[in-house]
Amino acid sequence: MNLPLHAETPLFPSPLPLDLRHEAFARRRRIGDVELSDAAVDDFNALLARLAPGTAPVSADQIVTLARWLQSLPAERAAAIVGERLRRAARVRDMLADTDWILDGNLRERARLLVDYLQRVDDLIPDDQPQVGHLDDALLVELSWRQFAAEATDFGDFCRFRALERPRGDGRARVAAWEAACVAELALLQQRRDVRAHRYATGGDLPERIRVR
Secondary structure, eight states: OOOTTSOOOOSOSSOOOOOOOOOTTOOOOEETTEEOOHHHHHHHHHHHHHHSTTOOOOOHHHHHHHHHHHHTSOHHHHHHHHHHHHHHHHHHHHHHHOTTOOOOHHHHHHHHHHHHHHHOSSSSSOTTSTTTTTHHHHHHHHHHGGGTHHHHHHHHHHHHHHHHHOOOSSHHHHHHHHHHHHHHHHHHHHHHHHHHHHHHHHOOOOOSOOOOO
């Protein structure tokens, strides 16, 4: 939808410290008992390229470095970092499942690919690995999130509107009601800006405060 009222969801307040410098001599592949094979890393990068074209591929050594950093953190902190990214991915899953919300064909396919990967247990890093089992999932979400951020923001806003206002009609009518509410709110915000600009230009007082929900 991407109505101008809504700002894009911030990517991540604390990005994963992925070192994007490729070192020719960097050959580390093991995370605990797991060895990252060339084929598995290639598959991960192929999926990343489909989700976020133009994103630089990652190497096994970079992933190992990231895993060791995560393992160095207190368990609760590590879980929070991974969990933040998986919660955003859950929004993508919810968009796919919501019959009111219609995704563009290309975005729907990307969303399906992301959700399918996250549902796999034996992926690049098996999910049962302590503390780092979902690191590859979290990394994939972070590196591709720019593709989903604006749509996820709009979807979240629509869900809040639907829960509070309970608009009538079918899915298309409910989305149309949300869009109309967004346009009305944007008009109120613009009116407030115009009033403030007039006050600064003339030195006069503001009229009774305009309430913006």
